[in-house]
Amino acid sequence: MNQVKSLSDWKMQSLESIQQQRPIYLDYQSTTPVDPLVLEQMLPYLTQEFGNPASRSHSYGWTAEEAVERARQQVADAIHADPKEIVWTSGATESTNLALKGAAHFYSGKGKHLITLRTEHKATLDTCRQLEREGFEVTYLDVQENGLVDLDAFVAALRPDTILASVLFVNNEIGVIQPMEEIGRILRERKILFHVDAVQALGKVPVDVEAIHADLMSLSGHKIYGPKGIGALYVRRKPRVRVEAQIHGGGHERGMRSGTLPTHQIVGMGAAAELAVQSMESDSRRIRQLRDRLWHGIQERVEEVYVNGDMEHRVPHNLNVSFAFVEGESLLMALKGIAVSSGSACTSASLEPSYVLRALGKSDELAHSSIRFGIGRYTTEEEIDTTIELIAAKVGKLRELSPLWEMHQEGIDLNSIQWAAH
Amino acid sequence: MAYSEKVIDHYENPRNVGSFDKGDESVGTGMVGAPACGDVMRLQIRVNEQGIIEDARFKTYGCGSAIASSSLVTEWVKGKTLDEAMTIKNSQIAEELELPPVKIHCSVLAEDAIKAAVQDYLQKHGGAAENHSVAAEAASH
Numbered sequence: 288m289n290q291v292k293s294l295s296d297w298k299m300q301s302l303e304s305i306q307q308q309r310p311i312y313l314d315y316q317s318t319t320p321v322d323p324l325v326l327e328q329m330l331p332y333l334t335q336e337f338g339n340p341a342s343r344s345h346s347y348g349w350t351a352e353e354a355v356e357r358a359r360q361q362v363a364d365a366i367h368a369d370p371k372e373i374v375w376t377s378g379a380t381e382s383t384n385l386a387l388k389g390a391a392h393f394y395s396g397k398g399k400h401l402i403t404l405r406t407e408h409k410a411t412l413d414t415c416r417q418l419e420r421e422g423f424e425v426t427y428l429d430v431q432e433n434g435l436v437d438l439d440a441f442v443a444a445l446r447p448d449t450i451l452a453s454v455l456f457v458n459n460e461i462g463v464i465q466p467m468e469e470i471g472r473i474l475r476e477r478k479i480l481f482h483v484d485a486v487q488a489l490g491k492v493p494v495d496v497e498a499i500h501a502d503l504m505s506l507s508g509h510k511i512y513g514p515k516g517i518g519a520l521y522v523r524r525k526p527r528v529r530v531e532a533q534i535h536g537g538g539h540e541r542g543m544r545s546g547t548l549p550t551h552q553i554v555g556m557g558a559a560a561e562l563a564v565q566s567m568e569s570d571s572r573r574i575r576q577l578r579d580r581l582w583h584g585i586q587e588r589v590e591e592v593y594v595n596g597d598m599e600h601r602v603p604h605n606l607n608v609s610f611a612f613v614e615g616e617s618l619l620m621a622l623k624g625i626a627v628s629s630g631s632a633c634t635s636a637s638l639e640p641s642y643v644l645r646a647l648g649k650s651d652e653l654a655h656s657s658i659r660f661g662i663g664r665y666t667t668e669e670e671i672d673t674t675i676e677l678i679a680a681k682v683g684k685l686r687e688l689s690p691l692w693e694m695h696q697e698g699i700d701l702n703s704i705q706w707a708a709h
Numbered sequence: 710m711a712y713s714e715k716v717i718d719h720y721e722n723p724r725n726v727g728s729f730d731k732g733d734e735s736v737g738t739g740m741v742g743a744p745a746c747g748d749v750m751r752l753q754i755r756v757n758e759q760g761i762i763e764d765a766r767f768k769t770y771g772c773g774s775a776i777a778s779s780s781l782v783t784e785w786v787k788g789k790t791l792d793e794a795m796t797i798k799n800s801q802i803a804e805e806l807e808l809p810p811v812k813i814h815c816s817v818l819a820e821d822a823i824k825a826a827v828q829d830y831l832q833k834h835g836g837a838a839e840n841h842s843v844a845a846e847a848a849s850h
């Protein structure tokens with residue numbers, strides 16, 4: 288088939304370009320390329336099988352609907368849910384909005400209080416801010432220095448009027464895995480709804496809505512080698528969880544989310560979810576070796592480096608490292624040969640240290656100098672070795688330039704100095 | 710963030726990186742900024758008996774624009790008298806490096822570093838360092 292041939296060409300080409308012309312891609316927590324196996328399944332639904340899955344009166348619609356329902360089954364299987372519990376959305380941001388606003392609105396008669404963590408994704412934090420503006424109360428719990436929630440503090444923060452808690456399964460910035468089973472048990476005992484952002488968990492750790500007692504769960508296509516612009520929300524049926532729709536229209540998705548379903552995107556997300564679960568073990572094993580190689584390589588070549596987030600309760604796909612005495616923006620500038628994210632969000636006005644690292648109690652300096660390495664399905668050993676070389680050379684160069692590094696080497700404690708504010 | 714070619718040039722080939730002995734009578738040291746704010750500049754000047762800045766060195770912790778600003782001023786102060794060096798304005802630095810508005814503070818810091826270095830030299834020589842209010846005295850620690 289013509290398509291398949293060009294796909295394998297494309298794969299070869301993309302791997303080559305990753306290695307030669309373009310920076311080494313180590314930003315897999317930001318997004319992932321569509322796996323060629325996934326793309327292959329999507330393509331027919333853009334051209335040949337273009338029907339509207341809501342069309343009940345002809346075979347174009349039936350074929351599309353079948354594809355949508357097959358994908359729904361694939362996503363449900365990936366998280367041990369029933370297909371009737373899966374609602375398609377445009378992505379995890381929308382899923383989280385639907386989960387939090389939808390449940391808060393529906394259950395507002397029961398209470399006005401929600402709990403989440405300071406280190407959540409902005410999709411959760413900004414939605415909570417909006418709910419606060421609407422009159423809900425939200426507790427943003429601190430985490431421990433290793434990024435993990437303190438369960439005693441979590442229990443202590445629960446109130447009789449708490450209706451929902453939202454917790455990030457695997458953190459997108461530091462990769463730490465929260466104790467989901469324990470949290471789920473605590474919430475279930477108290478009949479408090481549990482929303483889980485599992486965007487970075489699917490395909491990296493086993494995700495089972497029964498084991499963790501999740502009531503709502505947000506998922507995204509583009510973090511699991513599926514397409515962008517597609518996501519899903521799991522909504523538990525037993526015991527039944529209700530959410531108020533945020534988007535109204537033709538009553539699609541049992542009224543919870545209207546709008547014509549993007550068949551090809553849905554097919555892609557279903558295929559990606561199935562593949563994610565199938566390749567989880569082999570991917571993780573390989574990625575762990577690469578992560579260890581990267582971390583050992585950095586440690587051997589560069590002094591004064593610190594991992595952010597717990598090293599045990601963590602997915603190997605993420606390594607977040609602070610390089611003391613060098614500044615983050617200049618480090619990113621020096622590392623233009625690799626595509627990574629920095630702990631500094633370079634906003635238009637200023638370089639803000641990451642709120643996640645700040646929540647771990649990291650100093651502004653260490654937060655500023657952090658780099659997130661995201662390792663993925665297509666990362667190679669050579670890429671890791673090149674990255675180690677580059678890091679060692681560039682951090683060395685920037686430290687040669689750094690008065691702080693010189694002072695550190697002279698044994699001066701930088702905290703003892705009265706720095707002028709400016 | 711897009712950088713001008715001049716910033717990239719100074720960043721990749723910084724001029725006059727290094728240190729002088731800050732106890733040396735002919736050396737003035739200025740250190741400005743703070744690590745928590747993301748930039749610290751240390752500028753050192755070596756002044757000859759005629760009061761001319763013969764040589765300069767810098768080290769900077771900061772973004773590319775901060776590194777470029779301090780690298781540039783080491784070139785600019787060389788051969789100038791102390792008074793002449795004190796007339797260098799941040800706006801000239803920003804203009805030369807085509808700094809975007811969010812990076813103007815880097816040029817301000819570089820101007821402050823010159824003033825701090827000159828003041829340190831003058832103080833060593835019992836000179837009045839009157840109305841130049843400069844930021845950090847950190848270098849004396």
Ligand SMILES: Cc1ncc(COP(=O)(O)O)c(C=O)c1O
Pocket residue numbers: 316317377378379380381408410455457458459484486487506507508509517518
């Ligand atoms: C943990 C987490 N939650 C939510 C999102 C938002 O997902 P989407 O891009 O599908 O809206 C992301 C991706 O940025 C994420 O990493």
